Amino acid sequence: MQTLPGFRDFYPDDCARRNYILTKWREVARRYGFVEYDGPVVESMALYEKKSGGELVGQMFTVGATADPGSLKGVLRPEMTPTLARMVTARERDFKKPMKWFCVPNFFRHERQGRGRLREFYQLNCDIVGEPTPAADAELIAILIDMLRAFGLTEADFAVRLSSRTAWQQFFIQSGGKPEDEYEFFQIVDKAERNPPEKTDELLRKFNLTAQAVLDFMRSKTPTAELVPVVEGLNARGLGGFIDIDYAIVRGLAYYTGVVFEVFDRSKNERALAGGGRYDKLLSLMSDGKVDLPALGFGMGDVVLANLIDDVPAAAAQRDAWLKQERACDIYVVVAKEERRSDALALVQQLRDAGQRVDFPLTAAKVGKQFQTAELLGATRAVLVGDEWPQVKVKTLATREEILVPIGEIKTALGQ
Amino acid sequence: MQTLPGFRDFYPDDCARRNYILTKWREVARRYGFVEYDGPVVESMALYEKKSGGELVGQMFTVGATADPGSLKGVLRPEMTPTLARMVTARERDFKKPMKWFCVPNFFRHERQGRGRLREFYQLNCDIVGEPTPAADAELIAILIDMLRAFGLTEADFAVRLSSRTAWQQFFIQSGGKPEDEYEFFQIVDKAERNPPEKTDELLRKFNLTAQAVLDFMRSKTPTAELVPVVEGLNARGLGGFIDIDYAIVRGLAYYTGVVFEVFDRSKNERALAGGGRYDKLLSLMSDGKVDLPALGFGMGDVVLANLIDDVPAAAAQRDAWLKQERACDIYVVVAKEERRSDALALVQQLRDAGQRVDFPLTAAKVGKQFQTAELLGATRAVLVGDEWPQVKVKTLATREEILVPIGEIKTALGQ
Numbered sequence: 001m002q003t004l005p006g007f008r009d010f011y012p013d014d015c016a017r018r019n020y021i022l023t024k025w026r027e028v029a030r031r032y033g034f035v036e037y038d039g040p041v042v043e044s045m046a047l048y049e050k051k052s053g054g055e056l057v058g059q060m061f062t063v064g065a066t067a068d069p070g071s072l073k074g075v076l077r078p079e080m081t082p083t084l085a086r087m088v089t090a091r092e093r094d095f096k097k098p099m100k101w102f103c104v105p106n107f108f109r110h111e112r113q114g115r116g117r118l119r120e121f122y123q124l125n126c127d128i129v130g131e132p133t134p135a136a137d138a139e140l141i142a143i144l145i146d147m148l149r150a151f152g153l154t155e156a157d158f159a160v161r162l163s164s165r166t167a168w169q170q171f172f173i174q175s176g177g178k179p180e181d182e183y184e185f186f187q188i189v190d191k192a193e194r195n196p197p198e199k200t201d202e203l204l205r206k207f208n209l210t211a212q213a214v215l216d217f218m219r220s221k222t223p224t225a226e227l228v229p230v231v232e233g234l235n236a237r238g239l240g241g242f243i244d245i246d247y248a249i250v251r252g253l254a255y256y257t258g259v260v261f262e263v264f265d266r267s268k269n270e271r272a273l274a275g276g277g278r279y280d281k282l283l284s285l286m287s288d289g290k291v292d293l294p295a296l297g298f299g300m301g302d303v304v305l306a307n308l309i310d311d312v313p314a315a316a317a318q319r320d321a322w323l324k325q326e327r328a329c330d331i332y333v334v335v336a337k338e339e340r341r342s343d344a345l346a347l348v349q350q351l352r353d354a355g356q357r358v359d360f361p362l363t364a365a366k367v368g369k370q371f372q373t374a375e376l377l378g379a380t381r382a383v384l385v386g387d388e389w390p391q392v393k394v395k396t397l398a399t400r401e402e403i404l405v406p407i408g409e410i411k412t413a414l415g416q
Numbered sequence: 417m418q419t420l421p422g423f424r425d426f427y428p429d430d431c432a433r434r435n436y437i438l439t440k441w442r443e444v445a446r447r448y449g450f451v452e453y454d455g456p457v458v459e460s461m462a463l464y465e466k467k468s469g470g471e472l473v474g475q476m477f478t479v480g481a482t483a484d485p486g487s488l489k490g491v492l493r494p495e496m497t498p499t500l501a502r503m504v505t506a507r508e509r510d511f512k513k514p515m516k517w518f519c520v521p522n523f524f525r526h527e528r529q530g531r532g533r534l535r536e537f538y539q540l541n542c543d544i545v546g547e548p549t550p551a552a553d554a555e556l557i558a559i560l561i562d563m564l565r566a567f568g569l570t571e572a573d574f575a576v577r578l579s580s581r582t583a584w585q586q587f588f589i590q591s592g593g594k595p596e597d598e599y600e601f602f603q604i605v606d607k608a609e610r611n612p613p614e615k616t617d618e619l620l621r622k623f624n625l626t627a628q629a630v631l632d633f634m635r636s637k638t639p640t641a642e643l644v645p646v647v648e649g650l651n652a653r654g655l656g657g658f659i660d661i662d663y664a665i666v667r668g669l670a671y672y673t674g675v676v677f678e679v680f681d682r683s684k685n686e687r688a689l690a691g692g693g694r695y696d697k698l699l700s701l702m703s704d705g706k707v708d709l710p711a712l713g714f715g716m717g718d719v720v721l722a723n724l725i726d727d728v729p730a731a732a733a734q735r736d737a738w739l740k741q742e743r744a745c746d747i748y749v750v751v752a753k754e755e756r757r758s759d760a761l762a763l764v765q766q767l768r769d770a771g772q773r774v775d776f777p778l779t780a781a782k783v784g785k786q787f788q789t790a791e792l793l794g795a796t797r798a799v800l801v802g803d804e805w806p807q808v809k810v811k812t813l814a815t816r817e818e819i820l821v822p823i824g825e826i827k828t829a830l831g832q
Contacts, residue, residue, distance in 0.1 A: 001463055001502045001702070004490055007456035009503050011510075012517065015452045031768045033745055033775035033793065036431045040423035040536055041457060041522065042477070042492075047417055061458070062480045063492065065526040066473060074420055076458070076479065086417045087425050094427075096792070098778060101428070106457065110481040120456055135778040146768065236761035286417070329449055345652035352447045352562065359449035362514060362551040376512070377449065 006111075006119030016323050018122065021302050022104050024150045025124045032143045034102040034126055039083035041106070042074045047082045050286060059109045061119075076108035080125045081255075081279070081297065082286065088129055088295075089287035097130030097293075100139075118303055124274075127297030129283070134226070136296060137259045137278065138233025144263065144274060144298055145234075145242045152315040153308065158273060161246035162231070162261045165277070167224040168250060171217055177207050183254055189214060190250045218247045230259060255279045259296070265308050273308065274300035324378065331414065332374035333360040336367050336386025344385040347392070347410065351383075354411060371397075383410065422527075422535030432739050434538070437718050438520050440566045441540045448559045450518040450542055455499035457522070458490045463498045466702060475525045477535075492524035496541045497671075497695070497713065498702065504545055504711075505703035513546030513709075516555075534719055540690075543713030545699070550642070552712060553675045553694065554649025560679065560690060560714055561650075561658045568731040569724070574689060577662035578647070578677045581693070583640040584666060587633055593623050599670055605630060606666045634663045646675060671695045675712070681724050689724065690716035740794065747830065748790035749776040752783050752802025760801040763808070763826065767799075770827060787813075799826070 003009055010018055029036065042063050048056060056078040063074035077083060080103060088099070103125050111117050126143055128136045141160060148158055165186070172185050188203045192214050195203075200211035223231050223245050234240050251260045260277030264270050276298025284292040309315040331351055335344045344360060351358045359377055361370050367384075374382045374397060384393040388404060394413055395402045405413040419425055426434055445452065458479050464472060472494040479490035493499060496519060504515070519541050527533050542559055544552045557576060564574055581602070588601050604619045608630050611619075616627035639647050639661050650656050667676045676693030680686050692714025700708040725731040747767055751760045760776060767774045775793055777786050783800075790798045790813060800809040804820060810829055811818045821829040 001460075001466070001506075003456050004458055004460055004488065007458055009456070009499075010454035011503065011507065012451040012453050015454050015519075018454070019452065027771075030773050031771065033773060035428040035743070036435065037428050038426035038431050038434070040419050040425070042420055042423055042524070042536065044417075044420055050417070058483050060482045061488075061490075062482055064478045064480065066476045066478055066491075067526055072420065072477075074477075075482075083425075087427065090417075091427065096789075103431075108458070110483055120458065131778055133779055139778060142765070232758075233761065236758040237765040238762065239765070327451070342648075342652040345649060346654065349558070349653040349655070355443075355447065357446050357449060362547055362555060363549055373512075 004119075006117075008118065008120065013323075016326055017306065017319070018302065020319055020322050020326075021151075021305060022122065025102075025104055025147060025300075028143065028147050028150045029102040029124075029126065032100065032139070032146070034100040034143065036103055037084075037087065037101050038103050038105060039077070039080070039087065041077055041108075043077050043083060045073045045075050047086060048075065048078070050082070056109065059111055061108050061110055077105065078107055078109050079299070080105055080107075080123070081127075081282065084125070084127055084297075085283050085286040088293070089283055089291040092129075092291050092293065098136060099129040100126075101129070102126045122302040124300045124302075125297060127295060129295045130293050132280070132294040134229040134259070135233060136294075137230045138237075140276070140296055140298065141230065141234060141243075141261060142237050142239055144261075144276070144300070145239050147300060148263070148273065148305075151305070151309055152318040153312060154314075155241045156266060157308070157312050157315070158242070158263055158265050159244045160242050160261050160263050161244050161249045162223075162227060162259070163245070163247050163249035164224055164226050164259055165250065165256050166226050166258050167247060168217075170224075172207070175207065175209055175213070177209075181207065186250045187252075189218070190252060192218065193248055220247065221245050226259065251275060251277055255282045255285075257281055261298070263300070267311065269311075271304050271308065273304055274298050328357070328378035328380070329359045329374075330357040330380060331359075332370070332377060332379040332382045333358060334367060334370045334374070334382050334384040334386075335361055335364070336384050337389075338364050340385045340389055343389060343407075347383065347385060347407070350411070351414070356414070381414070383414075420535075422533075424534065424536065429739075432742055433722065433735070434718065436735055436738055436742075437567075437721060438538065441518075441520055441563060441716075444559065444563050444566045445518040445540075445542065448516065448555070448562070450516040450559065452519055453500075453503065453517050454519050454521060455493070455496070455503065457493060457524075459493050459499060461489045461491050463502060464491065464494070466498070472525065475527055477524050477526055493521065494523055494525050495715070496521055496523075496539070497543075497698065500541070500543055500713075501699050501702040504709070505699055505707040508545075508707050508709060514552060515545040516542075517545070518542045538718040540716045540718075541713060543711060545711045546709050548696070548710040550645040550675070551649060552710075553646045554653075556692070556712055556714065557646065557650060557659075557677060558653050558655055560677075560692070560716070561655050563716060564679070564689065564721075567721070567725055568734040569728060570730075571657045572682060573724070573728050573731070574658070574679055574681050575660045576658050576677050576679050577660050577665045578639075578643060578675070579661070579663050579665035580640055580642050580675055581666065581672050582642050582674050583663060584633075586640075588623070591623065591625055591629070593625075597623065602666045603668075605634070606668060608634065609664055636663065637661045642675065665691075667691060667693055671698045671701075673697055677714070679716070683727065687720050687724065689720055690714050744773070744794035744796070745775045745790075746773040746796060747775075748786070748793060748795040748798045749774060750783060750786045750790070750798050750800040750802075751777055751780070752786075752800050753805075754780050756801045756805055759805060759823075763799065763801060763823070766827070767830070772830070797830070799830075 061076040192200050197211040256277040257280045258278035262275040263273040278296040280294040382395045390407045391404050477492040608616050613627040665678050672693040673696045674694035678691040679689040694712040696710040798811045806823045807820050
């Protein structure tokens, strides 16, 4: 019996590593005033078909019911934006703008497997809804950067490649392109660095454009008028060093409209850590024009991030310190005399009620073995219940210091 | 566009209420030295068919792939025990016994809807593996009680109905029943309070038993030899007041073997909040006899618990205080002069870096309106960046006290 291919078991050590990432994401989101939301894991297929492009439809898992096959047109969520769009457009008047919302959902994609590609994974999503100015783009990219800095990652470890769909749009229109051909053009640009120039030339011929013209624009490092205030907003925060202007970034999905960006690690692996941008028209599209709000957001997966943390020694050390702290037991209650088990249980209860993390032996064991267990669990102190009753011995495990304390004063002795 | 029936959106307020429950569950688990694990949302159908009984198979959601229909025999997990059994039996030697494991997964069941019945819900699962003695039963029921006490619920609000499959087993065997008929007998007992006595008499005829005999035993309040040490362990912890001996509890699932229990609220609603018991043979069954470890556990869902918290004023007040604290912004940075926006951004970044929850206006707004937003967000203090630069005004919003602070001393002034 195993998991299905591409799915993960989280044994306690794995679960703690996953929780480290989810906990840090939540911490940073709160610092930025983002509020958490979530949606169902199962959504209707129609929700994803409605979104323009439908890029992910072919990678989706369908959901039926054993009792009533065919009764349900459900799928497992492969991304969050359609759910967010549904939720926001249904109740947009209830929320003050700009809305800063985040979530940490699991997603499901029926992809071929490989390093960093799983069929179920977690992804942080941060979105700002209702703010058209570049101040929102700067705030969003700032939180994206701080989401990675929170793991001990620095300018040496990753960069945000900042680009603009608007810039490419203007380039295309000024070259005589028509708006209805834009998305096809963006797809060609997206592949221009990977395809041989001849292939790109061929694809661009109908637009009277050349691979050279596209590649020249792609390699210019000058921020467009749209990007200047975004960069200024990040510079003012001291985060400018994380930004590379890079017009090679156009993003695959159809719905992006303005500033777009991707985050890559700076090692030779160049792994993509996150990506996002503006999608000012999507809410209107999803609500048949009823709600027309500008919006922007990004997604950051847990798998590639965890791999990068493994590779960066300072980040790995910070994580390991967190894990150690997280797992540690505060106090181990040693039952030195079985006749005192009842008193020991009362003490355990009292300390747990006070919020301490407390463990003890469920059955009779030698005192030496109990101390071994205490060390194994990472306890900082042991309280020994035995012959000295109604006094107990409090032992600091690191220093082996011992003091004798009347049971009535135990909470004071433990510094509560 | 709506959710599918039985599935929930979690708007920020709903999400915070959900997180309140998940957070408290995790807190209490840590106090008891339980460690968190998790498994995939999608599991193989075979995993659930293997478990004896297969009670949930008819309620399961199946999972397929749009790209490759029929390639996958997956289902959405309806419960955790089979996943836990798979994980433990695969690596049992890696873990010191007793293992105290918990998780807070979402489950999926294709049930008819109703109050407290959803198709996706969360459920705390706590299990102890590898400890056959009643000390483990007492520890498990203690954490179950404290999981509810953590929400401000008391003896007046809920009770643990404690029973024993072993007691019914002995009753049945002493009355001349055969072991292979046990499960059928338990099913009759399970329904004996709901069915009319004539119906129960009819069902019991083949076992030479009467409804009266079963109901008499059911209503006896004397703990059996098996239950006595469990009750003692709970009394020693001061938790005896939460326990009612109640042999009407037999639990529906086939795999329980010893102590079983359910938690009900004490109002006239008598809602079931949690249930569990010993399943000493299941790991052996799931591993074809390779791993034979005693085990016990319980599950507690989020939906009924949330309803009960709503109904108990002290519990609702505690939750509301938590929600208020959780949502609050620490500091609102007021941009009183647009020329100082850059300096304000640097300040925002500095405070967020220090771990404060900070918000500010993304675009120009009147100072009075900015203070309104600060109040709305629950900020405790505002820092005003304007004419006084390089000094800033720090205002305590509750008292309206203001002090002028040089920007270089802002962190000290904010008490960090």
